[in-house]
Amino acid sequence: MKIKLFYLIACALFTTITNAQTYAKNGMVVSDNSAASKVGTEILKKGGNAIDASIATAFALAVTHPQAGNIGGGGFLVFMKSDGNATTIDFREKAPLKATTNMFLDKDGNLIAGSNHNGLQSVGVPGTVAGLYMAHKKYGKLPWASLVQPAVDLAENGVPLSYTLYKHALHYKKESEFMANYFTNEKGEITQMDEIWKQPVLAATLKEIRDNGKDGFYKGKVAKEIARFMKKNDGLITLKDLAKYEAVERAPLKGTYKGHDIFVMPPPSSGGVALLEMMNIMELADFNKAPFNSTPYVHLVAEAMRRAFADRAEHLGDPDFNLNMPLEKLTSKEFAKNRYNNIDWQKASVSDSTKYGQIYDGTNTTHLSVLDKDGNAVSLTYTLEHSYGSRLGSPKLGFIFNNEMGDFNPQPGYTNSKGLIGSAANIIKPEKRMLSSMTPTIVAKDGKAVLVIGSPGGRTIINTVFQTVLNVIEFDMPIHMAIETMKIHHQWLPDRILYERGLLSPDTVKALEAMGHTMEPRGQLGRLMGITVDSDNKVYVGASDSSSPDGGAVGY
Numbered sequence: 001m002k003i004k005l006f007y008l009i010a011c012a013l014f015t016t017i018t019n020a021q022t023y024a025k026n027g028m029v030v031s032d033n034s035a036a037s038k039v040g041t042e043i044l045k046k047g048g049n050a051i052d053a054s055i056a057t058a059f060a061l062a063v064t065h066p067q068a069g070n071i072g073g074g075g076f077l078v079f080m081k082s083d084g085n086a087t088t089i090d091f092r093e094k095a096p097l098k099a100t101t102n103m104f105l106d107k108d109g110n111l112i113a114g115s116n117h118n119g120l121q122s123v124g125v126p127g128t129v130a131g132l133y134m135a136h137k138k139y140g141k142l143p144w145a146s147l148v149q150p151a152v153d154l155a156e157n158g159v160p161l162s163y164t165l166y167k168h169a170l171h172y173k174k175e176s177e178f179m180a181n182y183f184t185n186e187k188g189e190i191t192q193m194d195e196i197w198k199q200p201v202l203a204a205t206l207k208e209i210r211d212n213g214k215d216g217f218y219k220g221k222v223a224k225e226i227a228r229f230m231k232k233n234d235g236l237i238t239l240k241d242l243a244k245y246e247a248v249e250r251a252p253l254k255g256t257y258k259g260h261d262i263f264v265m266p267p268p269s270s271g272g273v274a275l276l277e278m279m280n281i282m283e284l285a286d287f288n289k290a291p292f293n294s295t296p297y298v299h300l301v302a303e304a305m306r307r308a309f310a311d312r313a314e315h316l317g318d319p320d321f322n323l324n325m326p327l328e329k330l331t332s333k334e335f336a337k338n339r340y341n342n343i344d345w346q347k348a349s350v351s352d353s354t355k356y357g358q359i360y361d362g363t364n365t366t367h368l369s370v371l372d373k374d375g376n377a378v379s380l381t382y383t384l385e386h387s388y389g390s391r392l393g394s395p396k397l398g399f400i401f402n403n404e405m406g407d408f409n410p411q412p413g414y415t416n417s418k419g420l421i422g423s424a425a426n427i428i429k430p431e432k433r434m435l436s437s438m439t440p441t442i443v444a445k446d447g448k449a450v451l452v453i454g455s456p457g458g459r460t461i462i463n464t465v466f467q468t469v470l471n472v473i474e475f476d477m478p479i480h481m482a483i484e485t486m487k488i489h490h491q492w493l494p495d496r497i498l499y500e501r502g503l504l505s506p507d508t509v510k511a512l513e514a515m516g517h518t519m520e521p522r523g524q525l526g527r528l529m530g531i532t533v534d535s536d537n538k539v540y541v542g543a544s545d546s547s548s549p550d551g552g553a554v555g556y
């Protein structure tokens with residue numbers, strides 16, 4: 001793994017590297033909000049482990065990064081202990097008991113446009129509090145209340161409203177009555193940039209969780225208000241749904257790449273399976289013939305993505321409802337060989353629109369990475385689905401409900417070239433978890449975590465994490481460079497390569513078009529939060545993506 005001149009030149013020419021690395025000896029937290037990262041680092045300083053810090057950071061993000069940080073959504077946590085063992089916690093939302101397979105279809109069986117992402121019926125039973133609580137119960141060190149308290153303080157005492165949130169305040173106030181009041185100050189006016197923004201109602205909800213743990217959300221006052229609000233406004237979630245919700249500890253999927261171990265989420269994340277399939281395909285490549293960022297390289301990466309996304313669409317869904325998913329096969333070296341061998345080096349393959357695929361989406365989700373002084377690592381991604389989720393919430397609770405029901409395949413049996421998927425594995429069923437692209441990842445070498453990484457970005461998550469992992473372990477890039485450079489996205493259907501504007505030279509774009517690829521420039525793909533370990537010097541090196549305006553790596 002030598003630093004290669006070609007990608008240094010490519011980076012200098014084609015990407016703007018505006019973020020820097022942060023170095024620390026003892027511990028580090030990287031998240032989408034530097035105040036939240038600081039909360040996590042303070043927990044580490046007090047003797048908390050990586051799990052404690054991730055819980056405190058996640059609660060803090062629910063206050064300071066409300067577009068995706070949440071208690072009303074769900075997510076995944078990958079935990080690698082310093083002894084080399086890894087585990088995962090699945091706190092993905094579930095369809096309510098009253099949900100039905102055809103709930104978003106009209107009388108002719110067609111999807112009512114937007115219905116699966118709007119209104120209270122788009123809300124899945126939230127999983128975040130249950131997931132964080134389970135992580136603490138099984139692996140935490142410091143008292144639970146001490147991990148929730150910093151978020152209570154941030155909500156109660158307030159935070160200066162950032163430029164980003166100020167813009168959101170102006171934009172989202174039109175979306176719903178809840179959003180119209182969300183960013184207001186004591187005078188009932190929109191909080192100005194840099195003015196202290198307080199959330200007393202959210203603070204009261206967080207206190208219930210602080211004092212009563214999981215039950216503070218799923219039973220008692222908060223649960224009763226969720227159920228009342230849902231019933232009054234045509235939502236489906238009941239007290240029974242809340243009382244029944246459980247996070248699940250699942251064995252991670254483990255892959256390998258040239259001497260590294262890669263720990264990822266199993267389904268209901270599709271990200272882990274797809275990441276391992278693509279890494280296995282890349283392991284077969286000769287990078288002398290496909291140098292970084294060259295036409296054959298982009299072709300290879302895109303073809304690997306196309307194949308992994310087709311398999312994702314065909315096979316993956318909630319494991320509790322799909323007992324025979326071919327996970328071992330999809331993540332095997334043998335299968336990758338087969339996939340690699342049918343790549344035509346001269347020509348783009350064609351995504352068959354009568355089969356599988358899914359649309360691009362990229363509003364919001366958030367990722368945090370943590371390493372503690374003992375080398376325990378946490379990679380946590382959680383989401384409300386869209387930015388500010390359903391944009392709905394009870395004014396008595398102060399938090400936002402997700403709109404995650406939109407991640408199910410809404411129209412059974414119907415897949416189109418625009419990317420709607422109809423495969424059976426991910427159709428709506430009561431109490432089912434919707435398929436996710438979130439891909440929290442930990443890469444290890446010799447039993448020690450060396451890279452903790454993840455991203456928001458809908459289906460682009462899988463691909464931006466994939467390319468960042470490759471950048472670090474194949475091309476030996478420092479973490480900030482790996483995060484900033486080389487991101488394309490192909491997801492089988494629609495059949496086209498999205499590439500970050502400025503990434504590829506016009507000649508490369510033309511050459512790829514001549515091979516049959518449809519090329520579409522985009523703004524930023526992904527918003528990665530990562531930590532690498534310089535094992536020789538025992539230093540943690542962290543970086544938050546420059547596209548995250550309030551993000552930060554904080555170490556000590």
Ligand code: DON
Nearest residue numbers: 363364365436437456457458
């Ligand atoms: O779980 C998923 O795959 C999606 N709900 C994530 C949504 C997302 O990342 C949107 N934006 N950045």
